[in-house]
Structures are given as structure tokens and as C-alpha cells.
Amino acid sequence: MNNHCFKKNKRVSTNTIDGISFVYMEDTKELLELDEVASFIWRQIDGNKMVSEIIANCINCFKGDSNEIETSVSNFFNTLISEKLIKIQENKND
Amino acid sequence: MTKELSIKYITDLAKQKIVPVSILVEVCHTCNEKCIHCCLPEHDSKGLTLLQYEKLFDQMVEAGTLFVILTGGEPFTRNDFLDIIRSARAHHLSVTIFTNGTLLTKKIILELKKLFVQEVHISLYSAIPEIHDEITKKTGSFQKSLRAIKRLTIAGITVRIKCPLMNKNADDVEHLKKLAKDLKSDIQFTSVITSKNDGDNSTQSLRMTTNQLKKTLTDNKVDKHSFLPTNFSDCPENCVPCDVVFNGGSIDPYGNVFVCNQLRICGGNILDKSLNEIWKNSPVFQKLRNIRLKDLRECTTCDLFRYCARCPGLALLEDGNLFGCSTVAKNNAILRKEIGVYPNQTHIFAERCK
Numbered sequence: 224m225n226n227h228c229f230k231k232n233k234r235v236s237t238n239t240i241d242g243i244s245f246v247y248m249e250d251t252k253e254l255l256e257l258d259e260v261a262s263f264i265w266r267q268i269d270g271n272k273m274v275s276e277i278i279a280n281c282i283n284c285f286k287g288d289s290n291e292i293e294t295s296v297s298n299f300f301n302t303l304i305s306e307k308l309i310k311i312q313e314n315k316n317d
Numbered sequence: 318m319t320k321e322l323s324i325k326y327i328t329d330l331a332k333q334k335i336v337p338v339s340i341l342v343e344v345c346h347t348c349n350e351k352c353i354h355c356c357l358p359e360h361d362s363k364g365l366t367l368l369q370y371e372k373l374f375d376q377m378v379e380a381g382t383l384f385v386i387l388t389g390g391e392p393f394t395r396n397d398f399l400d401i402i403r404s405a406r407a408h409h410l411s412v413t414i415f416t417n418g419t420l421l422t423k424k425i426i427l428e429l430k431k432l433f434v435q436e437v438h439i440s441l442y443s444a445i446p447e448i449h450d451e452i453t454k455k456t457g458s459f460q461k462s463l464r465a466i467k468r469l470t471i472a473g474i475t476v477r478i479k480c481p482l483m484n485k486n487a488d489d490v491e492h493l494k495k496l497a498k499d500l501k502s503d504i505q506f507t508s509v510i511t512s513k514n515d516g517d518n519s520t521q522s523l524r525m526t527t528n529q530l531k532k533t534l535t536d537n538k539v540d541k542h543s544f545l546p547t548n549f550s551d552c553p554e555n556c557v558p559c560d561v562v563f564n565g566g567s568i569d570p571y572g573n574v575f576v577c578n579q580l581r582i583c584g585g586n587i588l589d590k591s592l593n594e595i596w597k598n599s600p601v602f603q604k605l606r607n608i609r610l611k612d613l614r615e616c617t618t619c620d621l622f623r624y625c626a627r628c629p630g631l632a633l634l635e636d637g638n639l640f641g642c643s644t645v646a647k648n649n650a651i652l653r654k655e656i657g658v659y660p661n662q663t664h665i666f667a668e669r670c671k
Binding site for chain 2: 231233234235236237238239240241245247249250252253254255256258
């Protein structure tokens with residue numbers, strides 16, 4: 224997964240207020256608030272950055288054991304995938 | 318890492334942080350109907366270009382906007398309206414469309430579905446075709462709007478019927494409610510026909526008769542009310558007369574930014590300055606945000622205060638005083654007092670921060 228780029232799913236509307244990202248799912252009409260770390264990751268999911276780059280950015284920005292951070296970020300990506308909030312960017316020109 | 322919330326949470330947060338979280342954009346004033354109660358004094362403006370709207374959506378993302386309402390005139394009179402929607406959705410902005418629905422084809426509806434458009438609000442003025450067409454001054458418009466509602470619902474897009482009540486259609490409320498139920502659509506009535514945006518008050522003659530209005534205000538489905546008052550007069554220093562000045566926003570087809578499409582005091586133009594700069598720094602917007610209940614001297618001493626759903630925009634437009642009494646709100650308040658109900662529109666006379 225670390226070598227993949229992800230993009231936000233089309234069903235998602237999102238923006239950030241005061242550093243905190245909000246995610247609105249158009250089909251289910253659910254609104255989610257992400258915490259500070261999740262918001263930091265979410266904002267970087269742009270179809271261009273690989274997961275490994277985002278993990279590196281998290282290690283640079285947040286204190287803690289780098290292996291634990293990598294695991295947490297990977298888990299968060301798995302959650303986003305299973306909740307259909309993101310999907311793999313097949314072609315960067317999409 | 319995540320928490321599920323209500324929409325009110327984000328609008329309250331936006332209010333505290335002064336973020337235009339929900340913005341109404343008039344993409345044109347052109348229209349294919351000629352509704353007798355329309356608030357627009359002209360129908361010439363074709364709106365900004367697609368490229369300018371793409372830049373506006375960039376600015377909205379920067380400013381913290383999440384919800385965008387696209388309206389007109391009739392927005393589908395623009396050949397590139399689907400491209401505008403596509404651009405808004407590519408920016409991951411949540412899109413609601415206000416339309417009369419008459420130009421919605423199966424192909425367009427399919428595209429709206431693919432784009433995850435949140436809601437489509439369609440104006441329907443009566444369950445009786447002749448009355449609807451008399452209001453739109455367009456023969457056959459009822460059938461076209463009805464067809465659009467049916468097609469959108471079948472496609473799984475949330476539809477809300479919008480119906481401003483006037484003397485011509487006020488007696489048709491029950492039929493409209495039934496029609497909406499049959500169509501599996503929500504319906505929203507409004508009980509005030511406003512003057513035109515340029516102050517022309519000729520549309521006021523269309524307002525409901527006193528008896529019609531009284532019946533309307535009694536009906537909780539038509540005019541949301543409660544049987545207990547919200548008494549904000551306890552905190553006049555902290556109470557704002559309409560919180561839309563903090564978290565709302567409206568943009569006309571020329572790019573002018575207002576706090577609301579009813580309160581048409583311009584803070585700037587997006588072709589000159591960014592939306593964020595206008596929203597945060599416009600001196601006129603800052604002045605509007607400093608208005609408190611204590612500044613509305615007539616209101617604070619008025620016996621009808623707790624029955625009143627005063628709109629600052631209408632007070633300015635129709636009575637010429639942003640700080641004064643709104644005659645139309647006062648008339649409604651007199652009737653609410655007679656009936657014994659209180660308005661519960663929470664954005665009116667809202668506390669600044671909770």
C-alpha cells in the first residue's frame with residue numbers, strides 16, 4: 224500500500240475549519256469530524272502523494288515511535304478504504 | 318480518529334470562527350419562467366464565466382466553505398451549468414441546486430446522480446396545474462416541474478419542493494402536502510413574499526390575506542413554531558439579529574458578495590479580492606457582525622418581540638432601517654400572539670457563541 228497514491232472518493236465533500244477537517248458523505252448524509260492527526264493525513268490525500276510520503280510527513284511532524292506512527296497511518300488508510308472515503312489513484316491524469 | 322456529527326455542529330463552529338461554511342451562488346439571473354412574485358428586478362445577467370467559477374471554488378475551499386447552493390434565475394438556462402456543478406464537486410464542495418426543474422432531462426439527472434449532488438430543490442406553487450402555471454406565467458410548466466421531481470426521486474436524488482405562499486395558492490396547502498407525500502418528497506413552505514431586491518414593493522400585493530396567513534401560521538408544517546418562547550432579551554449584549562452574518566454568504570451573478578441573498582449589503586467582489594479576504598475583512602461585514610440585540614431599540618421594548626421572526630434584510634429592504642421594525646415581521650408577530658405560538662427559527666435572534 225505504501226507505494227500507492229490515493230484520492231478522495233467522489234461521494235465525499237470535505238473542507239477544513241481551523242485545522243480540523245470535516246468529511247460529508249453525500250449518499251449517506253453523514254458528517255464526520257477528523258481529529259488533528261487524521262486531518263493532517265486527510266489533507267494530503269490528493270491523488271499525487273504516495274502513502275509512504277504521507278507517513279514520512281507524519282513522522283516529521285508528530286512526536287512518537289516511527290514504527291508506531293507508520294502502523295497508525297496504515298490503519299487509518301485501511302479505515303478510509305473500507306469506509307469508501309478514498310480509492311487508489313489508478314492514473315495520475317484522472 | 319473520527320467523530321460523527323450533526324450539520325448544526327459545523328454551522329455553529331463556523332459561526333464562532335467566522336467561516337462562510339454555506340454559500341448561495343446565483344450563477345445567472347436569466348430564467349425561462351416569469352414568476353409573478355420573483356424578487357429579481359432584472360433577468361439579464363448571464364453570470365460569471367466557468368473559469369471564474371472554478372477560481373471561486375478554489376477561494377471557497379480556502380475560506381472553509383463546505384456547502385454550496387447553486388441557483389439563478391434558473392441555473393439550467395446556462396449551457397455550461399453542469400460544468401459548473403462538476404467543478405464544484407471536483408473541489409469536494411457539497412452541492413444543492415435550486416431550480417424550477419423544467420429543463421431537467423433524463424441525461425442531466427443521470428449526471429447529477431453521478432456527481433453526488435446532495436439535494437435538488439424544485440419550486441412548485443400548487444397541486445393544481447392552472448394555478449402553478451398562472452404564477453410562473455408559463456403554460457405547461459407544472460407538468461415539467463412535476464416530471465422532474467418524479468425523475469429525480471426515481472434516480473435516488475433527494476428532492477425538496479419549495480412553495481412560497483401567496484393569496485393565489487395559500488388555499489392549496491393541503492393538496493400540496495398530499496402531493497409531496499405521494500411524490501416521496503419533502504416540502505417547505507414560506508409565508509413571506511418579499512419585495513423585489515431593488516425595493517420595488519409591487520409583489521407585496523400578492524401576499525396572503527390575513528385569514529390565509531393566520532391559518533398558515535397555525536400550521537406547524539408550514540410555519541415552524543413552538544408553544545414556548547425563546548427569550549433572548551436576557552442577553553441583549555450577546556444576542557445577534559440573525560447569525561447568517563457569521564457563517565452564511567451569498568454571491569450574485571456579477572461576483573458581488575453579500576452576507577445573505579436577502580441582506581444585500583455588498584462586502585466586495587470576488588473578481589477584485591478573495592472570498593476569504595472579503596468575508597473576514599470587509600468593513601461593512603464587520604459592522605454587521607457587531608450589531609447586537611441591544612442596538613435594535615424598537616425591538617427590545619416591543620411587546621411582540623418574542624413572537625417576531627424579524628429578518629434584518631427585509632427590515633432594510635422594505636422599511637429602510639437595518640435597526641428598525643420590519644413591518645411584515647410585525648404583522649406576522651401580531652397574528653402569532655393571537656394564535657399563541659412562537660417562532661422557532663434558531664438563526665433569528667441567536668446567541669453569539671454557546
